Amino acid sequence: MSGTPGSLRTRLLVRIGAALVAVCAAMALAAVLAQRALLLDHLDGRVMDAAEHGLARSSLRPGDDRDLTFPDGNGHPDGLLAARLDAHGAVTAAAVTGPGSTPRTLTAGQRAALRGIAPDGTPHTRTVPGLGTYRVTGLDASGVRVLAGLPMDDVRDVLNRLVVVEAVVGAAGLAVAGCVCAVVVRRQLRPLGRVAATAADLARVPLGHDRLTGLPRVPEADTGPGSEAGQVGAALNRMIDQVETDRAARRRGEERMRRFLADAGHELRTPLASIAGYAELMNRGTGPVEPMLAWRRVSAESARMTGLVEDLLLLARLDEGRPPRSAEVDLVDLVAEAVREARAADPERTWRLAPHLDAPALVIGDATGLGQAVANLLANAHAHTPPGTTVVAAVEATAERRVIRVRDDGPGIPPHLLASVFDRFTRADASRSRRGPGDAGSGLGLAVVEAIAAAHGGRTAVRSAPGHTEFTVELPPATETEGELPLPAEVSGLSEQR
Numbered sequence: 001m002s003g004t005p006g007s008l009r010t011r012l013l014v015r016i017g018a019a020l021v022a023v024c025a026a027m028a029l030a031a032v033l034a035q036r037a038l039l040l041d042h043l044d045g046r047v048m049d050a051a052e053h054g055l056a057r058s059s060l061r062p063g064d065d066r067d068l069t070f071p072d073g074n075g076h077p078d079g080l081l082a083a084r085l086d087a088h089g090a091v092t093a094a095a096v097t098g099p100g101s102t103p104r105t106l107t108a109g110q111r112a113a114l115r116g117i118a119p120d121g122t123p124h125t126r127t128v129p130g131l132g133t134y135r136v137t138g139l140d141a142s143g144v145r146v147l148a149g150l151p152m153d154d155v156r157d158v159l160n161r162l163v164v165v166e167a168v169v170g171a172a173g174l175a176v177a178g179c180v181c182a183v184v185v186r187r188q189l190r191p192l193g194r195v196a197a198t199a200a201d202l203a204r205v206p207l208g209h210d211r212l213t214g215l216p217r218v219p220e221a222d223t224g225p226g227s228e229a230g231q232v233g234a235a236l237n238r239m240i241d242q243v244e245t246d247r248a249a250r251r252r253g254e255e256r257m258r259r260f261l262a263d264a265g266h267e268l269r270t271p272l273a274s275i276a277g278y279a280e281l282m283n284r285g286t287g288p289v290e291p292m293l294a295w296r297r298v299s300a301e302s303a304r305m306t307g308l309v310e311d312l313l314l315l316a317r318l319d320e321g322r323p324p325r326s327a328e329v330d331l332v333d334l335v336a337e338a339v340r341e342a343r344a345a346d347p348e349r350t351w352r353l354a355p356h357l358d359a360p361a362l363v364i365g366d367a368t369g370l371g372q373a374v375a376n377l378l379a380n381a382h383a384h385t386p387p388g389t390t391v392v393a394a395v396e397a398t399a400e401r402r403v404i405r406v407r408d409d410g411p412g413i414p415p416h417l418l419a420s421v422f423d424r425f426t427r428a429d430a431s432r433s434r435r436g437p438g439d440a441g442s443g444l445g446l447a448v449v450e451a452i453a454a455a456h457g458g459r460t461a462v463r464s465a466p467g468h469t470e471f472t473v474e475l476p477p478a479t480e481t482e483g484e485l486p487l488p489a490e491v492s493g494l495s496e497q498r
Contacts, residue, residue, distance in 0.1 A: 013178070016178075032159060032162060043150060044135060046150055047148055048123075051121075055141050058146050068093045079098075081095075081150070083106075085119060089116070090115070091114050117147060119139050119145045122137060134151055135151075198217065214244075217237050271305040275298050326364050326366075327366070329365055330362055331363060335404060338374040339393050346382050348388065351393070357397045362478040364478045365456040369455070370456070376445040377471050377473070381408045392407050400477070401475070403475075405470055407471070411467075412468070422446050422462070456475055457476045
């Protein structure tokens with residue numbers, strides 16, 4: 001809808017006025033035509049009566065085609081025109097009655113206007129010079145031919161008065177209708193004016209301003225679905241809601257990006273500073289640190305930085321929405337291998353596998369990525385639990401879902417970290433971490449787990465209390481197969497070992 005409400009109101013009023021004028025003109029024309037037809041029919045009847053009367057009088061003298069005795073006498077209307085015709089249709093005698101009793105003979109020019117009228121009873125309209133317009137008809141009986149006509153002045157007067165009355169009444173009706181339409185249109189377009197004002201206010205708002213609090217909205221009373229203006233207002237409010245939602249999401253994204261860049265810079269700066277320090281000591285060739293110890297620290301910090309960069313690259317690829325490689329993966333084999341590696345790397349804790357299978361534990365996805373997710377969960381348990389902790393990796397498979405659960409009986413996660421435990425660079429307090437300062441994690445492990453699960457159409461969750469912490473990864477199942485999945489011998493052995 002283009003234009004302001006004022007211009008729209010003007011266009012609507014012009015169009016409504018034009019439509020009303022056209023309707024009134026059509027009705028007036030139809031009324032005039034109907035009235036004219038009615039008046040002409042009545043006049044034709046009177047002309048026919050006069051012609052029949054004249055034929056009856058002229059039949060008394062059939063041999064004299066110049067006899068015009070039938071207009072004589074009283075009872076004839078003023079302006080009655082009478083004529084006799086010969087066998088060839090020529091006017092032999094013609095006269096017209098006037099205010100007096102004696103008819104007046106027509107002149108040659110006036111008689112010429114009556115030529116060509118056949119005496120067959122058909123009405124004709126002729127203009128007689130000096131007399132005006134007449135309605136004329138002719139009759140023929142036994143060789144006696146007469147014409148009779150009456151003036152159409154009365155018909156024209158009535159039609160003229162009818163036109164004047166209809167014009168006056170139509171103009172008054174149009175004026176009243178125009179006023180009513182103007183009021184109705186103005187009232188109906190008033191909500192649209194408020195919608196336009198809201199849109200104009202919205203256009204003046206600097207949407208890129210960071211401290212923008214709230215956007216103008218169309219009043220609730222102007223958003224009803226019962227009118228077009230209400231529908232436009234509701235649509236505008238929905239658009240404003242979407243704009244605010246997008247702005248809030250953009251602010252959150254920018255805030256996350258700023259925090260991410262700051263955390264990534266901090267995490268990369270620490271190993272780089274350590275590498276630079278040990279490299280400087282080795283270049284000097286002197287100092288309290290042995291060269292082999294310095295090389296080990298440089299290698300450790302390089303490996304830490306490499307792992308951090310690889311995790312960042314993996315998260316970047318997953319954020320781009322690239323679909324993972326698709327293949328059928330058996331979660332029991334995947335988790336069993338991860339538990340086996342964790343037991344070999346950390347004999348100070350008890351690692352167990354607990355499969356609960358009502359269906360084959362098959363999913364469609366990337367075995368490497370899913371293996372990394374399970375390894376990160378086990379590494380998180382290793383990093384944040386004391387020696388002697390029991391860590392259980394459970395695999396559940398039903399017809400509807402596949403679930404990996406990693407739980408431990410360690411000290412638990414602080415409540416204030418539960419809501420952000422899967423956020424990037426979120427790390428537990430130093431008192432919970434069991435690693436040394438040089439081995440502190442980057443806070444990306446659980447973020448990688450969540451990103452890999454989301455890339456496979458799954459989701460993650462965590463529950464924690466002192467003595468019980470459980471991470472859950474739920475994945476959609478692969479195509480169902482019939483029968484139960486037998487456990488491999490090495491998996492059965494892992495589930496029984498302590």
